[in-house]
Amino acid sequence: xxxxxxxxxxxxxxxxxxxxxxxxxxxxxxxxxxxxxxxxxxxxxxxxxxxxxxxxxxxxxxxxxxxxxxxxxxxxxxxxxxxxxxxxxxxxxxxxxxxxxxxxxxxxxxxxxxxxxxxxxxxxxxxxxxxxxxxxxxxxxxxxxxxxxxxxxxxxxxxxxxxxxxxxxxxxxxxxxxxxxxxxxxxxxxxxxxxxxxxxxxxxxxxxxxxxxxxxxxxxxxxxxxxxxxxxxxxxxxxxxxxxxxxxxxxxxxxxxxxxxxxxxxxxxxxxxxxxxxxxxxxxxxxxx
Amino acid sequence: xxxxxxxxxxxxxxxxxxxxxxxxxxxxxxxxxxxxxxxxxxxxxxxxxxxxxxxxxxxxxxxxxxxxxxxxxxxxxxxxxxxxxxxxxxxxxxxxxxxxxxxxxxxxxxxxxxxxxxxxxxxxxxxxxxxxxxxxxxxxxxxxxxxxxxxxxxxxxxxxxxxxxxxxxxxxxxxxxxxxxxxxxxxxxxxxxxxxxxxxxxxxxxxxxxxxxxxxxxxxxxxxxxxxxxxxxxxxxxxxxxxxxxxxxxxxxxxxxxxxxxxxxxxxxxxxxxxxxxxxxxxxxxxxx
Numbered sequence: 001x002x003x004x005x006x007x008x009x010x011x012x013x014x015x016x017x018x019x020x021x022x023x024x025x026x027x028x029x030x031x032x033x034x035x036x037x038x039x040x041x042x043x044x045x046x047x048x049x050x051x052x053x054x055x056x057x058x059x060x061x062x063x064x065x066x067x068x069x070x071x072x073x074x075x076x077x078x079x080x081x082x083x084x085x086x087x088x089x090x091x092x093x094x095x096x097x098x099x100x101x102x103x104x105x106x107x108x109x110x111x112x113x114x115x116x117x118x119x120x121x122x123x124x125x126x127x128x129x130x131x132x133x134x135x136x137x138x139x140x141x142x143x144x145x146x147x148x149x150x151x152x153x154x155x156x157x158x159x160x161x162x163x164x165x166x167x168x169x170x171x172x173x174x175x176x177x178x179x180x181x182x183x184x185x186x187x188x189x190x191x192x193x194x195x196x197x198x199x200x201x202x203x204x205x206x207x208x209x210x211x212x213x214x215x216x217x218x219x220x221x222x223x224x225x226x227x228x229x230x231x232x233x234x235x236x237x238x239x240x241x242x243x244x245x246x247x248x249x250x251x252x253x254x255x256x257x258x259x260x261x262x263x264x265x266x267x268x269x270x271x272x273x274x275x276x277x278x279x280x281x282x283x284x285x286x287x288x289x
Numbered sequence: 290x291x292x293x294x295x296x297x298x299x300x301x302x303x304x305x306x307x308x309x310x311x312x313x314x315x316x317x318x319x320x321x322x323x324x325x326x327x328x329x330x331x332x333x334x335x336x337x338x339x340x341x342x343x344x345x346x347x348x349x350x351x352x353x354x355x356x357x358x359x360x361x362x363x364x365x366x367x368x369x370x371x372x373x374x375x376x377x378x379x380x381x382x383x384x385x386x387x388x389x390x391x392x393x394x395x396x397x398x399x400x401x402x403x404x405x406x407x408x409x410x411x412x413x414x415x416x417x418x419x420x421x422x423x424x425x426x427x428x429x430x431x432x433x434x435x436x437x438x439x440x441x442x443x444x445x446x447x448x449x450x451x452x453x454x455x456x457x458x459x460x461x462x463x464x465x466x467x468x469x470x471x472x473x474x475x476x477x478x479x480x481x482x483x484x485x486x487x488x489x490x491x492x493x494x495x496x497x498x499x500x501x502x503x504x505x506x507x508x509x510x511x512x513x514x515x516x517x518x519x520x521x522x523x524x525x526x527x528x529x530x531x532x533x534x535x536x537x538x539x540x541x542x543x544x545x546x547x548x549x550x551x552x553x554x555x556x557x558x559x560x561x562x563x564x565x566x567x568x569x570x571x572x573x574x575x576x577x578x
Contacts (some may be wrong), residue, residue: 233555235523238514
């Protein structure tokens with residue numbers, strides 16, 4: 001199945017907030033529009049329709065058209081709500097940093113649960129059926145690499161919550177990735193022996209007080225990593241609970257999910273440092289594995 | 290007791306290996322001497338004699354004389370062998386990055402154990418007597434701040450192994466530091482209630498397979514941090530054992546202590562990111578606590 005790009009490209013010229021800036025607020029469109037300032041980036045974004053078998057899926061692609069050549073390509077796996085504002089903003093952030101970013105659609109075109117109940121039920125479907133989950137993720141990975149701007153030799157995947165579980169499943173499938181990053185993702189696996197398939201370096205960004213990722217899951221995950229001799233790192237952020245990177249969930253940590261500005265900023269910085277190691281130092285795929 | 294600086298300053302002009310370079314090999318003096326290349330940094334280093342009560346101590350100070358103004362000041366706490374080549378090289382690295390670096394002497398002038406047995410016994414003395422340990426560390430902290438190039442409002446402490454325990458003891462003493470960083474340090478405390486005195490942000494850089502920092506110590510430490518509501522982060526490096534930043538210990542991980550180039554590079558980068566948060570973003574002490 002060949003990925004298709006039926007939508008006319010939408011060219012949005014944005015003033016970059018500075019390559020060193022990672023604050024969430026700097027990514028909001030309202031802060032990017034400035035008259036009379038020379039734009040440093042030409043952010044190109046579009047929805048991308050593609051398929052996994054008969055299922056039509058709709059992802060979101062972003063890259064900086066001002067940057068020449070093929071870019072390291074970063075897949076973004078959404079949380080339980082599906083492709084929405086949050087992952088699109090993350091894609092835009094990554095594009096401004098020079099990456100090609102593609103927000104994969106696990107659920108299907110138009111399938112965007114609006115309530116926690118619906119999102120939980122849908123996410124549960126894929127967490128129960130890891131083969132289907134992997135199939136959807138691999139379809140997105142192939143769709144991303146079909147973009148002529150993507151450098152297939154320099155790839156990573158990041159994911160949030162449900163999507164953090166997703167990037168690990170993608171790695172466990174044996175996908176050819178330089179690295180994966182889980183932001184407050186679930187770490188459980190029904191088949192820990194699949195850890196042996198992992199080629200990617202693994203970075204886990206974990207809220208130390210996340211009630212949805214309990215210590216027993218962390219311990220089991222680390223046992224999986226050790227048994228498979230994976231190149232892994234885990235950062236635990238004190239005081240952070242689930243969804244610590246997402247302002248949409250609010251600030252009440254007592255609910256078990258809350259935004260944490262400090263952990264958000266630190267985890268984004270850790271991801272950037274990780275990408276630097278993956279893409280800049282080695283200059284190519286898997287060079288220093 | 291006023292710190293004294295009796296030694297004539299030694300001015301060493303070195304070619305910087307590049308501000309972004311953190312590789313250990315770039316810090317070796319042999320790589321720094323280059324004829325005919327304009328130096329970007331004027332690395333100034335000297336031994337500093339100071340006292341804790343009647344005990345004479347001898348630390349090592351380094352800063353870049355080409356940089357104007359007061360610098361953020363970083364205390365470096367040595368491992369069980371005392372002030373030696375390793376911490377001096379780390380001080381030089383930090384100086385090249387723009388910090389004033391001071392390698393504190395916990396043991397006393399001329400007390401430099403040459404064998405593991407002697408080092409272990411000496412380190413054990415201070416780990417048993419935390420009041421004495423803190424007193425020596427605070428003396429070094431004051432000696433550092435006596436340098437006119439030190440910015441007393443922007444301070445941190447880093448430490449290796451025994452020194453990692455040291456920076457935590459310094460923090461537990463209530464010392465006025467923006468942050469402390471432990472590299473493969475011991476995390477145990479005989480008085481976990483002292484966690485409440487900690488003002489510094491805490492970054493723990495931990496070898497996930499370090500047999501000298503067992504899981505029970507990690508758990509107790511995190512309980513201490515939580516109980517005291519400390520701003521803490523911990524990074525665990527897969528495959529890394531004790532002393533992972535120190536090439537002097539060799540490469541045989543089966544001994545429980547071994548250099549790990551990847552964990553060395555990553556942990557140094559994490560420290561730099563942490564310092565950026567402490568010193569660059571806030572622009573002053575404790576601004577964003």
